[in-house]
Amino acid sequence: MYSCINCDAEVEELYRRYSPSVLKVLKCKRCGNLADKYIEYDPVIVLVDLVLLEKPAYRHLLYNSNFQSYWKLMIVLLLSETFRVWPTSDSSKNFDSNDFKTTSFEVERSFYILLAYTGISLGAFVVAVIISTEIRWFITGKTPDKYKASHLVRALIVGGCAKLLGLLGLVWQHVAHDSYYGLIHGYTMLYMLTAYSVVCESGRRDSLLGLAAGLLAHKYVSSWLSSFTQELNATSI
Incomplete structure (x- = not known):
C-alpha cells in the first residue's frame, strides 16, 4: 500500500x-x-x-519512493558528524608533533574512538525516541494504522541529514563556530520534527515530546562517554 x-x-x-x-x-x-x-x-x-x-x-x-539506502545515509551522517567534532575534540590536541609515527597512530585511533562514541550517542537517541513513542501509544491506546518502528528510524535518519551542513563550516572555516552550529542544530530539530510528525501523525507539540527523551538520552550518553574517556586518560597517565 x-x-x-x-x-x-x-x-x-x-x-x-x-x-x-x-x-x-x-x-x-x-x-x-x-x-x-x-x-x-x-x-x-x-x-x-x-x-x-x-x-x-x-x-x-x-x-x-524506491529509496532504500538509509543505512548508507546513516554511515555518511556518522562520518560527517565525527569529522565535524574531531578537530575540536580534546583527544586530537594532546599529541606530540615531534613524534610523527606515534602522532599519526594516536590521531587515527582517536578518530575511530570518536566515531564509536558518536554512533553510540546517536543510537541512544534513536532507541529513546522509539521507546518514548511506544510508551505514548500504550498510554493513549491510539496507535496510527501505518506506524512502524522501522518507519520512525528512517524518518530520524532523514531528519538528521540537516547535520551535513556542519561540513560547510570545516570548508569555510567559520570564526563563530558556536552560533553557526547553533543554527544547524535548530534547523535539524525542525527537520526531525517534520519527519517525526509525518510518521506518527502528530502535531509539533506531541512530536517535540517524542523527541525530548531522545535528546536527553543523547546528551547523557555523550556526557558519560566524555567523562569516561577523561578518567581513562587520567589513570593511564
Whole structure:
C-alpha cells in the first residue's frame, strides 16, 4: 500500500502506465488531489521541498519512493558528524608533533574512538525516541494504522541529514563556530520534527515530546562517554 502525500490516506495505486512514455498519476479518493505528484518530478525538486520542510515530500520519500539506502545515509551522517567534532575534540590536541609515527597512530585511533562514541550517542537517541513513542501509544491506546518502528528510524535518519551542513563550516572555516552550529542544530530539530510528525501523525507539540527523551538520552550518553574517556586518560597517565 502507498500513501497519499496530501491527506495521508492509503491508496492501492499511485499511477497507471499506458505505454513506456505515457504515465497517468491517479487521484486520491479521499481528498480528490493527485495521490503523489512527485512521481513526475525531478529528484532535485523533491530535495528542495524536503529542505523547505514540506510534509508531502517526506511522505513521498518515506512511503512511496524506491529509496532504500538509509543505512548508507546513516554511515555518511556518522562520518560527517565525527569529522565535524574531531578537530575540536580534546583527544586530537594532546599529541606530540615531534613524534610523527606515534602522532599519526594516536590521531587515527582517536578518530575511530570518536566515531564509536558518536554512533553510540546517536543510537541512544534513536532507541529513546522509539521507546518514548511506544510508551505514548500504550498510554493513549491510539496507535496510527501505518506506524512502524522501522518507519520512525528512517524518518530520524532523514531528519538528521540537516547535520551535513556542519561540513560547510570545516570548508569555510567559520570564526563563530558556536552560533553557526547553533543554527544547524535548530534547523535539524525542525527537520526531525517534520519527519517525526509525518510518521506518527502528530502535531509539533506531541512530536517535540517524542523527541525530548531522545535528546536527553543523547546528551547523557555523550556526557558519560566524555567523562569516561577523561578518567581513562587520567589513570593511564
